[in-house]
Amino acid sequence: MRHLSRGSKFLLGMFAAATLSASAFAQSWPNSTVTVVVPWPPGGPSDIAARPIAKRLTEDLKQPFVIDNRGGGGGNIGSAAVARSKPDGNTLLITSSAPIVINPSLYKKMPFDPSKDLIPITNLLRVxxxxxxxxxxxxxxxxxxxxxxxxxxxxxxxxxxxxxxxxxxxxxxxxxxxxxxxxxxxxxxxxxxxxxxxxxxxxxxxxxxxxxxxxxxxxxxxxxxxSSEKRSELLPDVPTFAEAGLPAVVSYAWYGFFAPTGTPKPIIDKINAETLKIMKQPEFQKILADTGSDFVGDTPENFAKFVKDESVKWSKVVKESGATVD
Known part of the structure; x- marks a missing residue:
């Protein structure tokens, strides 16, 4: 085996130091108040997921997770604020799918690029x-x-x-x-x-x-x-669009957890793990049942793939329908 050059050893050392630093940072996170932006007015469907998640994260991680409702621009204003924030885990986003996978095709000009500026953490509800x-x-x-x-x-x-x-x-x-x-x-x-x-x-x-x-x-x-793939347990007598003859009409309003791009991976993984733990508790299970949602907690990687697929789907719908922002 050949000996590593001095330069290679230096780079490996730098990489190891950075990895240890990020890991240590994640272990100490959170060490201050965390703002969870919901880019919609108070009382909307996103709050149904956001508020119980924030409450339990506050209890479990011993730091305040504060909901900040910033409505406007079809969800773009609050989402853009998170996208531009410091990627230190102290500013997060819980939103419906609109500003993430619909608005980029619908709006002529976006204040941020969801695919580049935000990291998916996990899906929370799919209604x-x-x-x-x-x-x-x-x-x-x-x-x-x-x-x-x-x-x-x-x-x-x-x-x-x-x-x-x-x-x-x-x-x-x-x-x-x-x-x-x-x-x-x-x-x-x-x-x-x-x-x-x-x-x-x-x-x-x-x-x-x-x-x-x-x-x-x-x-x-x-x-x-x-619009679900199968009948809802909340409305067992109501047919799906597919059963009624329109199999192409399958749609969900989903709500997800995101962080600014650049947030250290160990912090993303920690938020994901803590959130999935909360989603498995009776309190959140009741929310899933009451909203007709299946359990949709996932890894950041799988959720990112889901978001990408949804972007392709809704981009096609926007193009074929000719829909515009009124």
Whole structure:
């Protein structure tokens, strides 16, 4: 075996020192308050995942994990703030999929590049979307609804929680697959969209199961179909789009944990391990059950692949539907 040169020994020494330094840093992290940015207004679906995670991380790691709701720009403003922050593990992001895999294709100019500026840590929730209608709509299943929309000859609209949201893009996927003429009516969140649906101002909307379930249970809306691959245990009598004849309409609103690129790998792995531990606890298991989500905790590497695949999928939907930011 040949002896290593002095230069090679120096480089190996530097690498070993850097590895030990990163590992030691991860062991001492966190040593101050950690800010978890949620790029949406308080009370939204992202909070449903973020707040219990932050609470348990605070308890388990003995440092405050503070939620910072920074809404605006379809999730871009808060997400960009995290992307530009110091990669020391003290600023993290919990968000829906919109600013990560939809907005880059939908917005002409993005304030950050999700694929380069953020590191995926783990998926937290994956929630099916539901197509619901106002009781006045004369349709009780998907085939009847499609026939009714065709009869309107372009004078039909659907509501969503806002441009670029999974709700909007699922509507565009549905419109693209069926060839129906439908006008998108974006709202600033699920709550005002649901309010107008209940008031009969819009005929149908796509929304996450989290937000719309109370109104389904009260009978104030008709449920047409769910966008999951299989029927939801929360709505066992409601068919999937595939069962109703549209296998291409599969969609989820998912919520994930991210850190700025450059955050040391040992810290990413530590956050991942601590978060997965929390997700397996009864408190978070109940959240999964209540939202119709399967357990989706994963390794950073697998989650990164999932995010990449989702980016490709929604980029194609945006292109084929011609969707734009309203």
């Amino acid at each position: 099916p979307l539901v197509l619901v209608a106002h009781p006045s709509v004369p349709a009780n299943n998907l085939n009847e609804l499609i026939a009714y929309i065709k009869e309107q000859k372009g004078q039909f609209s659907y509501a969503s929680a806002g441009s670029g949201t999974p709700q909007h893009m699922t509507g565009e996927l549905f419109r693209s697959v069926t060839g129906l003429e439908m006008t998108h009516v974006p709202y600033k969140g699920s709550a005002p969209a649901i309010s107008d649906l209940l008031g009969g101002h819009v005929p149908v909307m796509f929304d996450s199961m989290i937000a719309i379930m109370p109104h389904i249970k009260s009978g104030k809306v008709k449920v047409i179909a769910v």
